[in-house]
Amino acid sequence: MIVAPPASYCPRHPARMLPTELPGAGEIVSFTTLHSPPEGFKSPLHIAIVELEGGARFVCHGAETRGLKIGSTVAIEAVNNVYYFSSLGALDRARIFWRRAGRAGDRVNAIARSVVKRVWTGTSSG
Amino acid sequence: MRDVWISGAGMTAIGRRTEPLQSLMAEAALSALLMAERERPDAIVVAAMNPEEFVGDGNFASNVATHMGFAEVPTVRIETATSSGAAALYAGFAEVAAGLHRTVLVVGGEKMTHLATPRVSELIGRSIDPYERLYGATMPALAGLITRALMARNAVGLREIAQVAVKNHANAAKNPYAHYRQPITIEDVMTSRMVADPLRLLHCCPISDGGAAVVLTSDRIGVRIAGIGQGTDTLAVRHRQNLTSFRATQVAARVAFAMAGFGPERVDFAELHDAFTPFELIALEDIGLIPVGKASRATLDGETALDGRLPINPSGGLKARGHPLAATGLAQIVECVWQLLGRAEGRQLEGHTALAHSIGGLATNNWVTVLERL
Numbered sequence: 001m002i003v004a005p006p007a008s009y010c011p012r013h014p015a016r017m018l019p020t021e022l023p024g025a026g027e028i029v030s031f032t033t034l035h036s037p038p039e040g041f042k043s044p045l046h047i048a049i050v051e052l053e054g055g056a057r058f059v060c061h062g063a064e065t066r067g068l069k070i071g072s073t074v075a076i077e078a079v080n081n082v083y084y085f086s087s088l089g090a091l092d093r094a095r096i097f098w099r100r101a102g103r104a105g106d107r108v109n110a111i112a113r114s115v116v117k118r119v120w121t122g123t124s125s126g
Numbered sequence: 127m128r129d130v131w132i133s134g135a136g137m138t139a140i141g142r143r144t145e146p147l148q149s150l151m152a153e154a155a156l157s158a159l160l161m162a163e164r165e166r167p168d169a170i171v172v173a174a175m176n177p178e179e180f181v182g183d184g185n186f187a188s189n190v191a192t193h194m195g196f197a198e199v200p201t202v203r204i205e206t207a208t209s210s211g212a213a214a215l216y217a218g219f220a221e222v223a224a225g226l227h228r229t230v231l232v233v234g235g236e237k238m239t240h241l242a243t244p245r246v247s248e249l250i251g252r253s254i255d256p257y258e259r260l261y262g263a264t265m266p267a268l269a270g271l272i273t274r275a276l277m278a279r280n281a282v283g284l285r286e287i288a289q290v291a292v293k294n295h296a297n298a299a300k301n302p303y304a305h306y307r308q309p310i311t312i313e314d315v316m317t318s319r320m321v322a323d324p325l326r327l328l329h330c331c332p333i334s335d336g337g338a339a340v341v342l343t344s345d346r347i348g349v350r351i352a353g354i355g356q357g358t359d360t361l362a363v364r365h366r367q368n369l370t371s372f373r374a375t376q377v378a379a380r381v382a383f384a385m386a387g388f389g390p391e392r393v394d395f396a397e398l399h400d401a402f403t404p405f406e407l408i409a410l411e412d413i414g415l416i417p418v419g420k421a422s423r424a425t426l427d428g429e430t431a432l433d434g435r436l437p438i439n440p441s442g443g444l445k446a447r448g449h450p451l452a453a454t455g456l457a458q459i460v461e462c463v464w465q466l467l468g469r470a471e472g473r474q475l476e477g478h479t480a481l482a483h484s485i486g487g488l489a490t491n492n493w494v495t496v497l498e499r500l
Contacts, residue, residue: 003365005257025129030278030369033323034262036199038248041262049271050363057364059261067325070278082261 002056004083025088027050027071031065048085050076081099132497133229133348134162134341135463137456140448141305143335147181147237148193152341154337154453155194155233158460160350162341170201173214173234173452179249190233193498201233207253208401209486210234211338211455212493216354218342221245224455228344229329235337236451246333250451253364253487266330268363268488269402275369275405277324284324286422288315290403291328291445293431298442300432300493303457305334305448331404334448338456339464349463352388352479353496355381361409361490373482374492375412382481382494383414390414393496394477395437397458397463399485400445406438408428413494432473440465445488455484459495466499 001010007017025055031048034041046062062068062075067087074085136157138150145153150174159165172187183189185218187203206213211234218232238246251264258268276282292312298304305326310328318328342351357377360366366373383389390413398413410421415430415436424430430438441447441461444454462480464470484493 001365003362010363011362023469030271030275032267032274032325033320034264034267034270035320035322036244037262037267038251038264039244045262045267047263047267047271049262055367059258059263059364061261070275 002054004056004058005032022052022054023072024077025075026050026058028068028070028074028085029057030070031068033064033065048073048074050085052076058083062086127223128225128344129346130219130351131343131346131348132340132351132459132463133343133345134158134160135339135460136161137338137460138336138454139284139303140334140450140453140457141241143237146447147177147183147235150237150337150373151190151233151235151339152194154235155231158233158339158341159231160457162343164229164341166196167199167222167229167234167341169230170196170199171214171218171221171436172201172203173205173210173232173401173456174203175205175207175236175451176249178255180236180241201467205408205452206486206491208250208449208451209455209484209491209493210452211457212482212484212495213356213418213455213486213491215340215456215495216356216493217460218350219354219405222259222342222344225344230342230343231339232456233337233339234452234456236453237335238333238450239335243333245498253490258364264322265488266322266325266402269319269405270325272369273325273402273404274323276408279370282404282407282422283314285312286425287329287403287405288312289399289425290405290406291315292440293425294400294443294445297432297440297473298446301442301447302472304442304446306442306446316442322478324450325402331401331444331449334450336448336453336457338453338460340459349466350498350500351495352498353382353384353386355368355379355385355494357381357382357492357494359490363488363489371408371412372438372485372489372492375409375485375494378483378492378494379413383435386496390481391487392479393436393481394479395440395475396463396481397441398438398443398483399454400439400443401449403445405485410438413483415481423435432475437475440470440475455482455493458484459497462497466497
């Protein structure tokens with residue numbers, strides 16, 4: 001089981017967890033838009049669960065959910081220790097496919113970072 | 127293990143109450159003791175989810191016992207978030223089944239409506255995984271995530287999850303103890319304020335005050351607890367592979383039916399934890415009352431209505447009877463006992479076997495109880 005954020009023990013077994021790294025792209029498991037979020041958050045608040053390779057599931061914020069579907073491929077990126085998801089363009093998806101077909105190291109992280117920067121530059125991180 | 131019977135069941139009217147929490151719990155307890163024809167129990171189990179924050183009182187077992195005039199009766203408090211009432215029933219059951227006590231009073235209650243709604247939401251939300259809370263996850267937010275996944279996988283639509291609310295409000299209209307007694311329409315639900323897309327206000331249970339209590343005994347009288355089971359899961363919703371069914375409910379049902387020695391086909395009616403209306407559909411399938419994938423169809427066809435084949439939430443459920451947290455798991459039992467003993471005037475059902483299902487937190491600590499009138 002891969003969990004995020006890092007935990008000392010597996011939630012289902014009293015076994016020590018080891019650190020690992022994952023590419024920053026995954027699939028939308030589900031998402032919602034909260035219209036009366038708790039204190040300290042802006043409304044509307046978009047929250048998604050995103051599953052990365054290996055089954056690790058992240059809770060993420062996003063700028064919008066328009067056009068988003070369960071199963072959509074998204075990039076995720078941490079900004080100030082908060083994970084954000086953003087939709088991937090066709091070119092980014094193609095690059096991910098190539099990486100899966102071949103071997104491009106951490107290129108997905110780089111792609112994800114660039115996508116996220118485009119979306120988030122100049123906006124508040126909530 | 128001794129057989130455990132419920133000889134008394136009582137509750138307060140649920141809703142916006144002005145009395146202190148202790149008074150609500152005393153009212154419920156005394157009415158249960160009256161029905162059981164007992165002046166004083168041998169022991170007490172108290173359920174309250176968060177009286178420290180909601181009403182500012184601690185040491186709550188002694189607090190409630192003393193308030194009721196039972197300062198000298200051994201009392202403990204049990205807490206498993208929103209299923210605390212059901213957990214307290216389990217603790218009382220264990221005391222009687224083990225032969226530690228012959229008669230045990232189990233009483234639960236919560237008082238919240240005097241606080242502002244955001245404060246109440248924040249306090250209830252503390253039962254969510256702290257990391258998920260950092261992202262603004264509230265109970266409605268997580269329920270919204272689960273509902274969207276359910277709607278994508280099981281062909282559950284907006285109409286189906288609205289129909290659960292319509293049905294449960296119709297039932298509550300016949301229950302003088304219910305928080306909301308006015309019927310609503312599908313249009314009312316589908317045009318109510320959006321809370322956590324796709325969940326709207328009328329898909330969600332209200333914030334309620336109230337108390338509920340039962341008297342357990344090893345004497346053969348009233349309704350027998352045929353089976354009681356607990357199921358658990360990870361605190362974090364993101365650590366679960368399946369969002370559209372609850373392991374905690376499935377395990378609780380399996381354990382309860384194993385103890386009872388029969389299966390869900392014997393259940394005549396049930397009280398299910400519909401804090402959010404899609405949860406009723408999930409519970410129907412997790413418990414095995416309706417085959418997987420068929421709960422929404424059965425609901426639209428009226429199978430789960432008061433006059434249907436398998437009435438669900440005759441009290442109005444959390445949705446319309448109301449959800450005073452730690453009282454809820456016991457209010458479900460009270461409704462089942464009243465129904466089984468012919469005391470549910472205006473909404474009386476036929477049947478010998480009833481089931482109650484309670485969810486703690488976001489399905490981290492769930493309970494299923496099977497009751498039988500012999």
